[in-house]
Every structure is written in C-alpha cells, then in structure tokens.
Amino acid sequence: MRRLLRRFVGFFRRCAGRFTPPPLRILLEFCVRIRYGYRQYARLLRQYGVRIVYLQYYRGTGDVYLAAAYLKYLDETSDRSDREQERSVFAVNGQSAYHVAKLFRTEGTEIAVLREIQARAVLWLYRFLGGENLRVRILHYMDSLPMYQCFLIFLAGLNGIGFMDLYRAAVFGDEKITLPPPAWDTDSRWTEEIFRRYRLKKGRTILLAPTARSIAEGPDEGFWELLAQRLSAMGYCVCTNLSHPKETAVKDTVGIIIPYREMDMFLQAAGTLIGYRSGLCDLAAAVPCRKIILYPKDTWPLYGGLGIGTTRDIFSLNKMGLCNDAIELEYDRSGRDGMLDAVVGMVE
Numbered sequence: 001m002r003r004l005l006r007r008f009v010g011f012f013r014r015c016a017g018r019f020t021p022p023p024l025r026i027l028l029e030f031c032v033r034i035r036y037g038y039r040q041y042a043r044l045l046r047q048y049g050v051r052i053v054y055l056q057y058y059r060g061t062g063d064v065y066l067a068a069a070y071l072k073y074l075d076e077t078s079d080r081s082d083r084e085q086e087r088s089v090f091a092v093n094g095q096s097a098y099h100v101a102k103l104f105r106t107e108g109t110e111i112a113v114l115r116e117i118q119a120r121a122v123l124w125l126y127r128f129l130g131g132e133n134l135r136v137r138i139l140h141y142m143d144s145l146p147m148y149q150c151f152l153i154f155l156a157g158l159n160g161i162g163f164m165d166l167y168r169a170a171v172f173g174d175e176k177i178t179l180p181p182p183a184w185d186t187d188s189r190w191t192e193e194i195f196r197r198y199r200l201k202k203g204r205t206i207l208l209a210p211t212a213r214s215i216a217e218g219p220d221e222g223f224w225e226l227l228a229q230r231l232s233a234m235g236y237c238v239c240t241n242l243s244h245p246k247e248t249a250v251k252d253t254v255g256i257i258i259p260y261r262e263m264d265m266f267l268q269a270a271g272t273l274i275g276y277r278s279g280l281c282d283l284a285a286a287v288p289c290r291k292i293i294l295y296p297k298d299t300w301p302l303y304g305g306l307g308i309g310t311t312r313d314i315f316s317l318n319k320m321g322l323c324n325d326a327i328e329l330e331y332d333r334s335g336r337d338g339m340l341d342a343v344v345g346m347v348e
Contacts, residue, residue: 037125040118041136048089048110055126056139057119059093060214061100061279066167067139068104069179075106076180093119096243099260100283103182141170157309164320178321181286184264191265198239198254202269205237206347207258208250209275209284215311218276218296223336224250227274230344239270241280263287274343276331277315285322292346293317294339297330 044053056067071090091112092101098113105111114122123143126136155161168175195202210224228238228250240249242257249255258266263280264287267273272290275281281293295312310330313319317326327346331339 033121033124034128037121037123037128040114040122041125041134044089044091044112044122045135048087048112050087050089050110052088052135052137053122054088054090054109054137054139055119055122056090056092056097056101057123057143058140059097059116061096062163062214062282063140063279064092064097064100065103065182065279065282066164066179067171068101069182070139070167070172070177071109072104072106072180073177075108091119091122100279103184103260103283104180105183139171141166156314160309160313162314162316162319164322182260182264182283185259185261186265188265188269190259190262191269194256194266195269198237198256200237200239200254200270203271204235205239205270206231206272206274207239207241207256207267207270208253209241209273209278209280210250211243211247212276212278214279215277215296215315218294219331219333219336219339221250223340225252226336226340227343228253230340231347234344234347236272236347241275272347274347277311281317281326282322285317285320285326290347291317291323291326292343293326293328294331294343295328297332 041053044050054067054071056064058064068090071088087108089110089112090101091114092098093114093116095113098111101111122136123138126134126138126143131137156163156166168177194200195205208224208228210219212218229252231238232252238250238253240253240255242249242255245257247255260283263283267284267287267289270289272292273281273284273287274292274294275284276294281291284291295310295315297310312328312330316328317323318328329339329342329346
C-alpha cells in the first residue's frame, strides 16, 4: 500500500511539474512539501524540547564529520549558561550519519535520525521561509544561508579555495576554528578480538578502503587486487573495509566492518590505511598511523563545479587541516603500473 501511494505521489508531482501553471504549482508545493517540512520541524522542537535545530541533511560521512565536530567546538568554547539556554538537536540523515555524529556527542545536544524525505522536507521549509523565521541552522555549505548557495561549489579550486574553506565561510563563519578530534572508544577488546580471529599482525596489517560515493570513479578492482597481492607478498596482512555485509572485499583479503568508534584502535594496531578519498578518510585523518590516500587526477566538475582544480586540490586532508601527515597521490588510470609501484614504495 505504501509503495503504491509513493508511486501515485511521484506520478502526481511529475504531472504537476509539467502541466500546472506556476501559481498553482507554488500552492501545490506548499501543500505537499512545505507543510510536511513544518510538521517535521515542529515535531523536533516538541519531541526534544529544544530551542534550535541543527540540520545536516546531506548523508556524506565527511560532511557529517565536519558538522558534528563544529557542534562539539561550539560546546567546548561557549559558556555553560549559554549551552543550557540553547539546548539543541542535531538532525542527521540516516543511521550511518548518526554513528558519525555520536563520535562528537555533546552534553546539550541530542541527536535525531531522520529519513531522507524528512531531512529534505525541513530543508525545503528552510528555503521557503528563510533562516530568520525558523529556529533552524543548516550545517552544509550549499544551504547554510536562507537562500540557495549552490553557487559556492563553483568556487572550489579557484585561487586555492578548498572544501574546508567553503565550510569555514558558509557554516563556521570563522577562519581560525580548530575542530576537535573524535571521542574514540578507548576499549581495545574489539580490536584485539578481530586481530585474533583473522590472525592479523600488529604493525604489519594494511586496511584497504577502495570505495567512495561522492568522488569520481576511482581505481578498478584489478588495481586493488594487484595491490593486495604485492602487499601480501611483502608479508603484510591485507584487509578490506566494508560498509555493509553485502559488500564484497578485495580478492584474497579479509573483509571487516569496522564501527566508526573503533577506527582509531584498529588503525593504530594495523599501522597503515590505503584508501580512495572518501568520508572515511576524514575520520582516519585524526588517527596516528600511515595514511596513503588516492585521488583521481581529473579536475573536479562534480555538482556543476567549473573543474578549476583537481580533487586533491579541493579535498586534501592536509590542506583541510585534518592532519599533516597524509601521503596523498593522484591516480591516473592510464598509469596503473606506475601507481602500484608508487603505493608499494610508500609502504616499504
């Protein structure tokens, strides 16, 4: 029944977009989207008894990481009486985002998990009424102000402007902010059990993280398989980071689902992370281990960007200030053998 209803609503919206005169379409958008967004907004205020809603509608791990770290920064730098007066809720999109947010949980801020449609509805309400009329603050650089800010993405790469610069300008409002590190789990029992179960070697284990959702397509399976073979031949234990049980590990490696809170303990025990640039790299940046991060060599035209800079220019962990010890390499699909040699050389 619900599936049928969703199909009907989708068909109705498509028809409305094509055949409805603009004034009537505005009315329909208000009745369908804006009212639903207001109900979600009012529910958050009522359910959590808060004065302000912080919304990170985008579910990217790196974006949630920056937003949650910023809220932790506000909690650490504000007066206690101010925190009590401004009790808030941090609304995130999905369970994965919730687990990232928990790494920065603060005393005066609850965490609410929304579905995609709920998070987007609050965003639509924010766009419709404007930030001054709501107790909502958007923690994403493209919608942090009361109007559409998608043009900001066109600035990425221009005159050295990077991802963190967009957040500092549009969300943080302060170029001197130093984000606090995550609150990792200090209990090593989970890591010890994983190392025993799979007979991993401390200091001689390499975690591969080959997948990314927001960055352009990276090295193919063949690259990761050859890399795993060469690392294994050097005496290393090679693992693949999995985000869910149905995901497939790189051939001849151990697939492991690592809870975010355990990432610090696991990587310190393993010694090395080799990953394609993703939100996981934002989390791993704070861990004292060897980090080899691969970026596509192409320019970055994603989301309509002008493609002025490369992905490394914009998303470099070192440039963002998340760490200063990441080994960052640009991957050229036409030079796979050379890249394999370069990565292996960084491990030796």
